[in-house]
Amino acid sequence: MINLIKVRHNNVVPTMALGVQQLKKDLDPKLDYKDLDDIHQFLDRFYMSRIGIRMLIGQHVAMHEPNPQPDRIGYIHTKMSPVEVARNASEDARSLCLHEYGSAPEVKVYGDPDFTFPYVPNHLHMMVFELVKNSLRAVEERFMDSDKIAPPIRIIVADGLEDVTIKISDEGGGIPRSGLPRIFTYLYSTAKNPLDERADLGTAEVSTMAGYGFGLPISRLYARYFGGDLQIISMEGYGTDAYLHLSRLGDSQEPLP
Template sequence: MAVRRATEGVGRVLLEEVQRWGGMKQTGVGLRHMMEFGSHPTERKLMQSAQFLHKELPIRIARRVVELDDLPFGLSDKHAVLKVRDWYLDSFRDLRSFPDIRDASDELAFTDMIGMIMVRHKDVVPTMALGVQQLKKDLRPKAASSDLEEIQNFLDRFYLSRIGIRMLIGQHVALHDSDAEPGCVGQINSKMSPIHVAQIASEDARAVCMRAYGDAPDVNIYGDPNFTFPYVASHLHLMMFELVKNSLRAVQERYVNSDRDAPPVRIIVADGEEDVTIKISDEGGGIPRSGLSKLFTYLYSTAEAPQYEYHNKVNNGVTMAGYGYGLPISRLYARYFGGDLQIISMEGYGTDAYLHLSRPGDSQEPLP
């Protein structure tokens, strides 16, 4: 485990502490609890939140360090993965060296420190992607899917944990924001309009498509513009941007040399009792049935060249093309609050993506 691969300059005492904390039990938090707790962020509540994070964050981070040190196929030894491991070790060290939080001054200092942790970890997704890309080059051409399942499961756990860590830190930091929009409780918009988020995400995705191809299909959005529900707008934007971007790319590439006008991408928002469901439909030619099982793996992409885009609208994520991470990470964001993402395709015609967002908000974090 972690002690096995101690890199130069990392003390045995620190690694043993990582092992100890990595074996502790995590505590999940639900969307509804975050809203109720943060609705009136008094000094006492901010102290309680900081004290919880002071204990919880080292556990979650330590678990990731332990896993990063024991990956198959030599993935742990890739330079990019070692860099990510060092970021997590640095953050664990910072959290464990921070003294107990006893007053408002301690709480503010702690808030500044965890804000710096978010900055330190902002490039984790593309950096891990580079490590996995390097591994793909080293693996034999037809590595058995069962051989890669362990890496797939690790990456699901790793990125789901990252979503949770950034949600907890971002929520605490945002509770200090005196300029928050009306109806926002930290990062959670209690009256989020999915139509509005879909419009912004579509505009951003069309801008990317315009830059890449010089043109972009239209996006038509259907649903009640007055409908709102509690959700994290940045999470929905990330998922919508990725799905619409994929659809735009498929349609644009299919019709680039056609005499026909490219058909629009259609977004439908449905308000159900259990879920809010958003369907993104395109006529981009669809995906062969043999390819559907690969869509949510991290070792597959339909894009030719690896590239990634940072989006200022998405405050805690990277949306990428070429690494094959957009869809699996979008599904993790959906599942984080009890939803899901499904892809149904008709080869020769187009693809429908169904994004299910859990309505009640009572689900606890799925803790990897």
């Protein structure tokens, strides 16, 4: 029964995102998104409690699987290789980019492939996938009509005493400073509204390259859930660096609302 509940709610995030996009279509375009604090705070609370509930349900279901995988305690992989997860997530993002644009910049991963630490691979995969997807789109759109070869996206995994930090660097032209305060709001996306693009998006199962505007804020919630964080530093005219901090101390409490 618990597994059925878990599966039934798989599509909640994209469904909610579609609702937010419909709201965005009806809002006055001159409205400053920062004035909609109530909506952002509600969505932060909603998604954070959802992450907690799904962690509990997923952990319970995974603990009762008949053939447990080695080095796994439910959802938690005791010897997770961040380099390997980053490589898999970036390949997934590249295949989506290839499907969307017909080409995709190279992604280079730097770090010790033998380094492991306990974490939830699904969470890390989702965060790296979202960040790499943003970088791929920025680079692809910047160099689409250029004769130059699109520069690679670099992922660097650093093993610190307190944090494992993953830096994702691109040369996609960066974000203007005026846009930076808005990148973690749910109503901001530089891509076209997917509802304008496709009339058949009444179902939320379509994986689109961009446009829903929830990739960054939800990735930051996933990072903060285990005591980490996500920071975006941009150089307009050059590119963007995303710093994903993952706490490895194991003593953080759930930051539930």
